Amino acid sequence: MNRRLVLKFGGTSVADADAIGRLIRIVRTEVDGGGQPVVVVSAMSGVTDRLFAMAAAAVRGERADVMQQLDDLRTRHEDAARALMPESGRHAVIEALAAHIDELRAVLTAVAILQEASPRSLDGLAAAGELMSSRIVAAAFAEAGVPSVWIDPRRVVITNASHTCAAPSLDAIRIAAAQHIAPHLEAGRAAVIGGYVGATEDGITTTLGRGGSDYSAALIGAALDCREIQIWTDVDGMLTADPRVVADPRVVPALSFGEASELAYFGAKVLHPSTILPAVEQDIPVRILNSRRPESPGTRITANAPAARTLAALACKRRITVIEVTSTRMLMAHGFLRKLFEVFERHQTSVDVVTTSEVSVSVTVDDDRHLAPIVEALREFADVSVERDMALLCAVGDGLRSDPALSVRLLASLEGFPLRMVSQAASRRNLTVVLNERDLPRAMTRLHDQWFVAPAGGPRDPMSVSA
Ligand code: ADP
Numbered sequence: 442m443n444r445r446l447v448l449k450f451g452g453t454s455v456a457d458a459d460a461i462g463r464l465i466r467i468v469r470t471e472v473d474g475g476g477q478p479v480v481v482v483s484a485m486s487g488v489t490d491r492l493f494a495m496a497a498a499a500v501r502g503e504r505a506d507v508m509q510q511l512d513d514l515r516t517r518h519e520d521a522a523r524a525l526m527p528e529s530g531r532h533a534v535i536e537a538l539a540a541h542i543d544e545l546r547a548v549l550t551a552v553a554i555l556q557e558a559s560p561r562s563l564d565g566l567a568a569a570g571e572l573m574s575s576r577i578v579a580a581a582f583a584e585a586g587v588p589s590v591w592i593d594p595r596r597v598v599i600t601n602a603s604h605t606c607a608a609p610s611l612d613a614i615r616i617a618a619a620q621h622i623a624p625h626l627e628a629g630r631a632a633v634i635g636g637y638v639g640a641t642e643d644g645i646t647t648t649l650g651r652g653g654s655d656y657s658a659a660l661i662g663a664a665l666d667c668r669e670i671q672i673w674t675d676v677d678g679m680l681t682a683d684p685r686v687v688a689d690p691r692v693v694p695a696l697s698f699g700e701a702s703e704l705a706y707f708g709a710k711v712l713h714p715s716t717i718l719p720a721v722e723q724d725i726p727v728r729i730l731n732s733r734r735p736e737s738p739g740t741r742i743t744a745n746a747p748a749a750r751t752l753a754a755l756a757c758k759r760r761i762t763v764i765e766v767t768s769t770r771m772l773m774a775h776g777f778l779r780k781l782f783e784v785f786e787r788h789q790t791s792v793d794v795v796t797t798s799e800v801s802v803s804v805t806v807d808d809d810r811h812l813a814p815i816v817e818a819l820r821e822f823a824d825v826s827v828e829r830d831m832a833l834l835c836a837v838g839d840g841l842r843s844d845p846a847l848s849v850r851l852l853a854s855l856e857g858f859p860l861r862m863v864s865q866a867a868s869r870r871n872l873t874v875v876l877n878e879r880d881l882p883r884a885m886t887r888l889h890d891q892w893f894v895a896p897a898g899g900p901r902d903p904m905s906v907s908a
């Protein structure tokens with residue numbers, strides 16, 4: 442029987458000593474049941490944001506402020522360690538934390554002198570969040586009598602050198618995990634490892650991009666052929682709509698891999714979009730669970746969705762920019778689209794939605810950092826207009842593939858909202874519309890009410906969603 446599993450705890454699930462106490466109870470239950478857990482942890486909530494803010498302040502030369510923030514960071518981590526361990530047991534972890542803080546101080550001082558932070562230095566800084574939280578969690582396990590070992594993610598999660606969004610090498614991770622993690626699991630020790638962080642073959646620290654701890658969990662789960670990957674977070678599972686937009690979303694009990702990856706890609710932040718791929722490749726189920734309510738069943742993500750349901754959930758992305766490119770000179774000339782997409786490729790900006798008409802192409806991007814040079818390059822061969830403050834609203838469900846009428850009815854539900862773009866993705870399991878961001882809350886709530894909340898006359902669609 443395969444006893445290995447990954448349990449990943451997000452920032453709010455390691456936010457303080459109380460949260461880490463809950464984490465220990467959850468992992469202990471697995472150990473008592475015969476499981477061999479790998480525990481992947483995020484930085485304590487807000488810490489990664491704080492580290493990036495400190496780097497930005499250092500670039501501006503605000504040294505006193507940076508050192509004050511560093512002190513606060515040290516205090517927060519030490520307080521958690523103190524609350525979890527008696528004085529006798531916490532010596533080693535306090536020293537390990539001090540070493541991380543010293544290193545942060547040295548790097549931040551260098552950044553403040555140079556007033557410049559390269560992506561490589563940013564990775565070195567950001568990695569400290571997960572390195573510190575995982576040290577505390579590993580020490581807390583020892584204190585609680587759960588045999589465990591701290592693993593340095595830089596020895597396991599091997600990536601390329603694309604700093605701040607490095608691409609992992611699953612083959613290298615497989616070899617490293619077999620060497621550095623598996624023997625501990627066999628010996629009955631829970632492995633504790635920081636997510637998000639990796640290193641190049643040469644040992645230079647990298648990160649997998651924001652929200653990347655989910656991805657770490659999936660990579661490690663795949664590398665060790667685990668039986669399940671559990672994502673422990675602060676909501677009851679994948680919800681039928683973004684809880685920051687819709688007041689009363691429901692839990693989706695089961696999703697297919699395809700549905701989950703579309704939802705993640707189109708804004709359901711509960712799961713990093715890259716998480717699903719390593720799981721799909723080895724057919725490892727992923728579960729999303731609430732660390733404050735471990736008894737609730739959560740969402741189970743497997744190869745197939747339940748047969749008797751149409752839509753799985755809605756997702757949205759705010760702060761979308763629509764770029765409309767109208768070709769005059771090259772009207773319908775072949776090679777136009779290639780030229781257009783080359784511009785986006787050159788500026789490392791990915792496009793989410795594309796629609797075309799005879800003379801124009803509209804695309805959306807959520808990353809507008811390189812917008813100015815993109816527009817300049819496009820203007821060399823086309824007229825370009827840019828609309829900001831747009832939003833993307835997306836309905837996802839494997840049922841959209843089998844019932845073409847569903848898309849029409851979904852659009853009918855949005856009657857009255859000016860839709861800037863409409864797209865049915867090639868996967869045919871999502872219908873996406875682009876609209877003004879100010880319309881998003883009302884549009885998403887209306888869709889949710891009509892499709893997921895049973896009206897007085899009964900639901901319009903057979904859905905297996907539970908409250
Ligand atoms: P963690 O720190 O545990 O990784 P995240 O903040 O990355 O947690 O993701 C969890 C958050 O995702 C939730 O608190 C919720 O606000 C947000 N979210 C957005 N869309 C959804 C959705 N469809 N279902 C569940 N959560 C969602």
Ligand code: ASP
Pocket residue numbers: 451452483484489490570636637650651652653654655
């Ligand atoms: N701590 C990192 C972030 O905030 C990674 C993660 O939590 O998934 O982006």
Ligand code: MG
Pocket residue numbers: 451652655710711712713
């Ligand atoms: Mg997350």
